[in-house]
Amino acid sequence: MKLSGLRYLAEQGVENIWKNRMMAFASFCVLLVSLVLVGISVLAYQNVTSMIGGVEAKNEVIVYMKDDTDEAALSQTQQTLLNLPNIAEVNFYSKDDAYLALKDRMADYDVLFESLGDDNPLVDSFRIKIQDIALMNKTVSQIEQIGTVMKISAPYEFVSFLTQLRTVLSWVMGALILAMVIVSTVIISNTTKTSVYSRREEIRIMKYVGATDSFIRIPFFVEGMITGFFAGCGALLITWIVYDAVTNILNNQATLLNIIGVGSVIPFKEIYLPITLAYLLGGAGIGAVGSAFSTEKYIDV
Amino acid sequence: MVELKDVSVTYSSGVDALEHVSLKINDGDFAFVVGASGAGKSTLIKLLLKEIDATSGTVSVNGYQLDALKKREIPKLRRTIGIVFQDFRLISSMTVYENIAFVLRVIDAPPKYIRKRVPYVMNLVGLKGKAKAHPDELSGGESQRVAIARALVNDPKLLIADEPTGNIDPELSYGIVDLLKSINMQGTTVMMVTHEHELVKRFGGRIINIEGGQIVFDDIMEGTEYET
Numbered sequence: 001m002k003l004s005g006l007r008y009l010a011e012q013g014v015e016n017i018w019k020n021r022m023m024a025f026a027s028f029c030v031l032l033v034s035l036v037l038v039g040i041s042v043l044a045y046q047n048v049t050s051m052i053g054g055v056e057a058k059n060e061v062i063v064y065m066k067d068d069t070d071e072a073a074l075s076q077t078q079q080t081l082l083n084l085p086n087i088a089e090v091n092f093y094s095k096d097d098a099y100l101a102l103k104d105r106m107a108d109y110d111v112l113f114e115s116l117g118d119d120n121p122l123v124d125s126f127r128i129k130i131q132d133i134a135l136m137n138k139t140v141s142q143i144e145q146i147g148t149v150m151k152i153s154a155p156y157e158f159v160s161f162l163t164q165l166r167t168v169l170s171w172v173m174g175a176l177i178l179a180m181v182i183v184s185t186v187i188i189s190n191t192t193k194t195s196v197y198s199r200r201e202e203i204r205i206m207k208y209v210g211a212t213d214s215f216i217r218i219p220f221f222v223e224g225m226i227t228g229f230f231a232g233c234g235a236l237l238i239t240w241i242v243y244d245a246v247t248n249i250l251n252n253q254a255t256l257l258n259i260i261g262v263g264s265v266i267p268f269k270e271i272y273l274p275i276t277l278a279y280l281l282g283g284a285g286i287g288a289v290g291s292a293f294s295t296e297k298y299i300d301v
Numbered sequence: 302m303v304e305l306k307d308v309s310v311t312y313s314s315g316v317d318a319l320e321h322v323s324l325k326i327n328d329g330d331f332a333f334v335v336g337a338s339g340a341g342k343s344t345l346i347k348l349l350l351k352e353i354d355a356t357s358g359t360v361s362v363n364g365y366q367l368d369a370l371k372k373r374e375i376p377k378l379r380r381t382i383g384i385v386f387q388d389f390r391l392i393s394s395m396t397v398y399e400n401i402a403f404v405l406r407v408i409d410a411p412p413k414y415i416r417k418r419v420p421y422v423m424n425l426v427g428l429k430g431k432a433k434a435h436p437d438e439l440s441g442g443e444s445q446r447v448a449i450a451r452a453l454v455n456d457p458k459l460l461i462a463d464e465p466t467g468n469i470d471p472e473l474s475y476g477i478v479d480l481l482k483s484i485n486m487q488g489t490t491v492m493m494v495t496h497e498h499e500l501v502k503r504f505g506g507r508i509i510n511i512e513g514g515q516i517v518f519d520d521i522m523e524g525t526e527y528e529t
Contacts, residue, residue, distance in 0.1 A: 004411070201390065202394075205390050206403075209384070209451070210379035210404075210408065211376060
């Protein structure tokens with residue numbers, strides 16, 4: 001096909017949007033709503049995962065050292081801990097710091113501490129943050145193998161709860177996203193089929209005068225792509241406004257932030273690039289392919 | 302040239318639409334194909350356009366052997382045929398000019414040629430000054446002239462007119478047949494399918510009569526057009 005022919009078909013695609021503006025508007029609305037539903041579901045899933053991650057990050061495994069461990073052994077233990085897999089952070093907490101903190105917390109019981117004199121009954125410890133709490137048991141077992149370790153304190157029950165919560169939420173949100181995608185696909189497919197159905201006679205005439213399948217499909221492809229692109233733009237704008245409003249509300253909830261951790265709610269500016277690309281390319285792609293494929297039934301004349 | 306050799310068409314419903322039909326229309330001929338509704342006229346047109354395949358026998362149109370024609374080659378065959386329908390089948394969203402020009406776009410004709418050819422054909426069929434009109438602004442006769450212009454614009458070897466006068470006044474019908482005759486005089490083979498016997502009697506020429514899926518008459522008859 002010559003360049004002028006391709007240009008003509010592309011122009012036809014653009015003109016068809018105006019000529020069939022009611023159907024084009026219906027396709028635009030359906031695509032926009034579908035994209036917003038799927039997009040917001042995905043963003044909600046990402047945020048919930050991030051919030052669970054925020055809660056997880058607040059959990060510490062405390063490794064108590066044997067009382068007679070010297071500084072060299074402590075330093076070696078710290079290095080051993082850092083070398084273990086699934087360890088995010090290792091912080092040393094000396095028995096002196098622990099004793100001062102205990103005294104602070106129990107200021108009303110001075111008598112108790114007076115009776116101890118200069119003796120510090122506490123031991124040195126390491127406070128560890130682990131990367132994946134689902135693997136916490138395995139990591140704790142590895143720490144137990146270190147000779148200088150006396151005891152380990154880990155929030156097993158809480159970790160178990162979070163792991164289960166994450167699994168359940170993954171399934172629920174995954175199912176929700178899948179349902180949104182299926183519903184959207186069905187609606188989009190029906191809308192594009194209706195749009196093409198209203199022009200089936202036009203397709204038949206083109207076939208009778210010797211038009212190739214691509215000659216008929218290209219304008220539909222261009223029309224669907226442009227409609228889908230603008231639906232993607234609209235969906236992006238709506239998502240941006242809604243997302244910003246919701247994150248602002250969440251970021252003003254001090255109690256919630258205390259639980260999930262500051263930064264667990266993903267700001268829009270951090271994700272705008274993949275979101276923009278997904279909406280625009282997704283909208284244009286679904287619109288183009290959906291329209292072109294919907295001609296299939298009427299093109300076989 | 303159109304040639305059918307012992308062609309039968311049986312639809313999946315079991316209906317025998319054509320039975321052992323043999324027919325030859327030479328280049329430059331003008332033939333009326335007549336017959337009642339359900340006689341097999343539409344099936345014959347569908348066969349020639351390769352919209353359907355013959356159940357048995359061979360069909361040849363403008364040098365294309367249709368039983369051996371691949372799907373991707375069907376557009377090439379159709380570009381050698383102009384087709385005019387009873388209900389005009391114009392694209393309502395396009396102007397008269399666009400309805401005719403898009404046939405040339407289909408064959409990837411240069412824009413300069415399109416700009417020259419379309420007004421020429423419009424003038425030929427008597428549509429001067431109607432370029433910017435839309436189909437819903439035209440009379441039945443004008444609409445059929447647009448359909449004929451569309452069928453003619455890419456200079457087809459064969460023009461098939463399927464009941465071209467079925468939706469227009471009798472007086473205008475004569476004008477349409479006159480137009481088709483004049484197109485034939487310029488070398489295009491014309492096959493006009495109709496059930497209007499009066500029209501056929503008036504113009505005369507080669508008449509092919511189909512009844513019950515079989516050709517029951519194929520001969521040349523004198524017309525009465527110039528008797529009155």
